[in-house]
Amino acid sequence: MPDVGDVVTARLSVAPSDGTTLATLIVTAPDGMPSLPVVTRVEANGSVWTAPVVYSLAGVWRLSWTVTGTGASVEHELVSVAPAPGAPGSGRVYATTTDLANYLHAAPALDAGRLLADASRMLDARILAYCWYDTDDAGLPTDALVAAAIGRAVCAQVAWWGEVGDSTGAAGVGYGSVAIGSVNLGRSVTSVSGDDSAARQIAPQVWDELRSSDLHDKLRLGAVGVGW
Template identity: 60%
Template sequence: MPDVGDVATVQLVVNPFDETTGTTLTVRAPDGTTTTPSTSTADDGQTWTAEVTYTQAGVWLLRWTVTGTGASVDNQQVAVAPTPGAGLTGRVYATTTQLANYLQAAPPLDAARLLLEASRLLDRDFLVPAVYDVDDDGLPTDTEVADAFAEAVCAQVEFWQEVGAETDISGPLQGVAIGSVQLQYGAGDNRSGPSYYAPKLARALASLPSSKFRMTVATGCF
């Protein structure tokens, strides 16, 4: 799979072919823009090649139009991967170095994305009713709180690595207390299903003193 920035030689083999065979290549990028790079043949019209520069991540369409002998249309799709880490924006509570130290092992190659997703999960499912001091970027200013958040998201990434699945569905995490708040997930028929939150995530938050981190509701059921 090519990455953004790669220059690839693409080709089409035509059969039947002769000296009347010709080709035109139309390249459509993921954003819909099109280009028509020049094509050439080194074997009298059977194999045609062109150079394509992949400037965007996504699915590219290569449309070959053959004229003369072997006239046809051939569509090729090429999936292009983004530059690792590109396009990741948002508040992240741990670095890949912190994750490596937490795991005591090399982090996964997509660690930056996983930490971002875990931070979004923490924001959405745990921190909405929370009160703590933050800076202009919304990050905790207290070192103990920052360390707990880092531990929480690292625990979630570790959990995802163990269960082999990422999901935002609330499983039956029950009986977890964070200050005065009791959190319960997956009530009713869902209580026997799997939990999709790392147990150590909630424990990291529960370890914080109420003077630095507290919930603004008396009870909670997510």
């Protein structure tokens, strides 16, 4: 699977083909914007046509080939493109992967950027939205001690997910009725919610970080919401 920023060579095999064969390519980005037709070049064997493609957005791209002359056809290909590794997500993120590495005293996971973004969003919705502290126009804390405490809290949540082996709540989702051969497994439907997972809980260390004595009146905790 290519990543955003990758430059790849799209290829199309045409058989039969001869001197009348011509292949062109239109590339449609995930936002629906198609490129102008690209006249591709033919490789030495005379049957494989190629064209450069630059993947500038994450999502599903459509490659549409049109062949005229001998071997005339229309071919379509869908290509799934991942975000660039380590690319920041949307919303506020209160800690970096360096912060996480220092907090863990260990190398972070390769998906640490996503985990920090998820933990920041979770704490935003369930804790920080009910707190009082000074922020800038982007909603980030302006006091260095508050920023450090929130950053440690986010790292604590990521560390908790590492301990429980789940960051989404999927482990708390059970099953209603499942049949495997002659074996039937059952579970009460009322207990299949992802809320059952420890991943949906606020890590105990989060509260320790946000209630640190050095914060004094810089950060005041309010009534905490539920869900995220």
